[in-house]
Amino acid sequence: MLRFRTGLRHATLALACVTLRAGWCAAAPAAADSPIEPGFDYHSYANVDQFRVTHIEMDLQVDLDNKVIDGVVALELKRLDPRATQVVLDTKGLTINDVSQKATDVLGATAKSQTVWVSRPFHMDKPDPILGSALVIDLPPSHKAVESIKIEYLTVPTAAALQWLTPKQTAGRHKGFLYTQSEPIGARSWIPLQDTPQVRATYTATIHTDRGLRAVMSAENDPKHKANGEYSFVMPQPIPSYLIALAVGDIEFKETGPRTGVYAEKSMVGAAAKEFADTESMVATGEKLFGPYRWGRYDILVLPPSFPVGGMENPRLSFITPTVIAGDKSLVSVIAHELAHSWSGNLVTNATWRDVWLNEGFTVFLESRITAAVYGEQRESMEAVLGLQALRENLGKLEPKDQVLAIDLRDRDPDLAFSEVPYQKGRLFLRFLESKFGRERFDAFLHAYFDHFAFKSITTEQFNEFLQTNLLDRFPGIVTRDQVLTWEHAPGIPADAVLPTSSAFEPVDQARAAWLAGTLAAKKLGLDWVTQQWLYFLNNLPAALQPKQLAELDDARGLTRSQNAEIEQSWLKIAIRNNYQPSYPRLEEYLKSIGRRKLIVPLYAELMKTPSGTAFAKRVYAKARPGYHPDTVAALDPMVDPDAADAADTPLR
Numbered sequence: 001m002l003r004f005r006t007g008l009r010h011a012t013l014a015l016a017c018v019t020l021r022a023g024w025c026a027a028a029p030a031a032a033d034s035p036i037e038p039g040f041d042y043h044s045y046a047n048v049d050q051f052r053v054t055h056i057e058m059d060l061q062v063d064l065d066n067k068v069i070d071g072v073v074a075l076e077l078k079r080l081d082p083r084a085t086q087v088v089l090d091t092k093g094l095t096i097n098d099v100s101q102k103a104t105d106v107l108g109a110t111a112k113s114q115t116v117w118v119s120r121p122f123h124m125d126k127p128d129p130i131l132g133s134a135l136v137i138d139l140p141p142s143h144k145a146v147e148s149i150k151i152e153y154l155t156v157p158t159a160a161a162l163q164w165l166t167p168k169q170t171a172g173r174h175k176g177f178l179y180t181q182s183e184p185i186g187a188r189s190w191i192p193l194q195d196t197p198q199v200r201a202t203y204t205a206t207i208h209t210d211r212g213l214r215a216v217m218s219a220e221n222d223p224k225h226k227a228n229g230e231y232s233f234v235m236p237q238p239i240p241s242y243l244i245a246l247a248v249g250d251i252e253f254k255e256t257g258p259r260t261g262v263y264a265e266k267s268m269v270g271a272a273a274k275e276f277a278d279t280e281s282m283v284a285t286g287e288k289l290f291g292p293y294r295w296g297r298y299d300i301l302v303l304p305p306s307f308p309v310g311g312m313e314n315p316r317l318s319f320i321t322p323t324v325i326a327g328d329k330s331l332v333s334v335i336a337h338e339l340a341h342s343w344s345g346n347l348v349t350n351a352t353w354r355d356v357w358l359n360e361g362f363t364v365f366l367e368s369r370i371t372a373a374v375y376g377e378q379r380e381s382m383e384a385v386l387g388l389q390a391l392r393e394n395l396g397k398l399e400p401k402d403q404v405l406a407i408d409l410r411d412r413d414p415d416l417a418f419s420e421v422p423y424q425k426g427r428l429f430l431r432f433l434e435s436k437f438g439r440e441r442f443d444a445f446l447h448a449y450f451d452h453f454a455f456k457s458i459t460t461e462q463f464n465e466f467l468q469t470n471l472l473d474r475f476p477g478i479v480t481r482d483q484v485l486t487w488e489h490a491p492g493i494p495a496d497a498v499l500p501t502s503s504a505f506e507p508v509d510q511a512r513a514a515w516l517a518g519t520l521a522a523k524k525l526g527l528d529w530v531t532q533q534w535l536y537f538l539n540n541l542p543a544a545l546q547p548k549q550l551a552e553l554d555d556a557r558g559l560t561r562s563q564n565a566e567i568e569q570s571w572l573k574i575a576i577r578n579n580y581q582p583s584y585p586r587l588e589e590y591l592k593s594i595g596r597r598k599l600i601v602p603l604y605a606e607l608m609k610t611p612s613g614t615a616f617a618k619r620v621y622a623k624a625r626p627g628y629h630p631d632t633v634a635a636l637d638p639m640v641d642p643d644a645a646d647a648a649d650t651p652l653r
């Protein structure tokens with residue numbers, strides 16, 4: 001995976017490093033063999049020091065019957081090195097049919113200019129299981145500032161970032177569905193490009209698909225466009241490749257405000273618009289707190305239940321799991337989160353996956369501010385406590401080297417970066433800074449940070465540099481550089497963390513103790529509790545409960561039948577732990593109908609702890625696996641069915 005780490009590239013990075021304030025560079029942890037190079041993307045083959053993609057033009061034929069995208073992509077590249085004779089792109093599982101270079105031909109007497117494309121030699125390097133194959137294109141050396149190349153290609157049905165759903169796997173059940181999930185390095189499985197977050201490009205796209213289906217993208221969408229099978233998109237702001245997103249299906253639109261709306265399948269669109277009715281006020285709150293919203297509209301696409309993550313912050317059009325539709329807006333902090341990425345992540349982006357905490361830690365912090373402003377401080381404090389509990393549980397399972405913010409991912413799947421650490425520990429770090437410098441100063445710092453790095457991709461070291469100048473030096477004697485480095489590079493939760501508490505959980509603790517002691521009946525429990533209080537109640541019950549207690553709780557509160565996907569998941573975990581059979585039919589249905597990793601992976605993990613649970617898990621998994629997204633399958637195969645990973649239908653990752 002380091003084949004393209006040329007001497008030239010080493011030299012450039014070393015130079016970039018010494019230009020930073022002395023000390024921040026040295027902060028990077030040294031691996032056993034060699035020190036990590038901040039800013040070097042170990043998960044891309046692209047020779048970004050010689051060429052940089054600035055614009056992408058796609059023409060894609062989406063074939064739902066054969067689960068294939070037949071694509072032509074034209075890349076506009078800024079040439080940084082006139083001597084360079086090769087462009088190296090990232091691909092995974094793509095069949096490349098032709099590569100050509102743009103040349104301008106003057107046509108004889110008419111003297112009319114016409115664009116012509118000249119075929120270029122290319123080859124694919126041996127594939128790496130994580131990174132895919134480098135596509136190496138030969139180009140003559142040139143002093144031109146811009147080069148354009150065109151690639152004709154086909155995807156495979158098992159492409160890592162694509163999930164193809166049969167009509168039966170959708171809510172409407174009569175038309176197929178396709179959606180993409182490109183983060184972190186899936187874009188290369190459906191577009192040949194420089195698949196690294198440090199390269200930003202604008203894009204245009206023409207999508208051809210069946211009449212009656214609608215295509216939507218992370219770009220300007222036109223909800224009034226007829227569903228005639230031909231769609232055009234423009235993304236005028238430069239974005240990293242992992243934010244290029246596409247969905248095709250029987251999708252309808254409903255407005256929720258002047259610049260917000262919801263796309264979903266017909267049967268979902270009404271409920272989704274009701275659930276996400278506060279989106280417009282969330283955008284207004286975000287602008288008030290963090291500066292202008294720079295992406296035009298903010299729409300939400302609700303996906304079928306197999307969507308593997310809670311939400312994906314594709315710019316202008318967040319992709320969201322339907323499992324956050326609870327009927328009472330109690331789980332919409334996911335929307336606040338994806339919207340917050342419009343500042344942290346989409347506007348200011350991590351330069352490599354080592355720096356992903358800059359995306360996620362900032363976003364959880366911003367999410368909490370939006371939640372507090374729209375739904376009140378109490379809701380925010382409850383979510384912060386639940387987040388801390390999730391972090392602590394996760395830290396218990398992670399090796400020390402994976403408990404740090406600036407994680408070393410060399411030779412590893414960058415998907416491993418997405419533990420609770422960048423999210424919740426990242427949030428705690430920013431909360432620590434806010435508490436030290438005060439909200440007013442810290443808000444001003446955030447504003448300046450988003451302005452300064454707008455539409456740029458940055459490293460942990462560049463953040464540190466900005467932090468030093470704009471906060472640590474400006475208000476000296478409050479936080480030291482060593483404290484910052486401890487947060488970023490030491491395992492666990494630093495001793496100076498400001499840990500959240502919530503008074504709303506005090507009555508829950510009392511009620512739980514009383515119920516466990518037999519002095520409070522289950523039917524009197526939590527008559528006025530909100531979702532977060534129920535989650536706190538369930539997540540903090542002792543591991544072992546009596547069958548009688550489980551039955552009493554279930555009968556009184558109807559937990560097995562809960563329509564709230566998070567409460568249901570907490571309950572099912574308890575049911576598995578205690579082999580509470582009345583919940584098992586619902587457990588099977590849950591595992592077969594939902595593909596969100598955060599919800600189902602812990603349930604399978606709990607099942608796999610006992611022989612009878614293992615048998616149940618294997619039986620259900622065999623039925624559910626074909627409906628899961630490749631990312632979910634990749635997380636579950638090693639745990640539940642290692643043999644399945646060798647089967648021919650294994651999705652590429």
Ligand SMILES: [Zn+2]
Pocket residue numbers: 313337341359360363
């Ligand atoms: Zn996020």
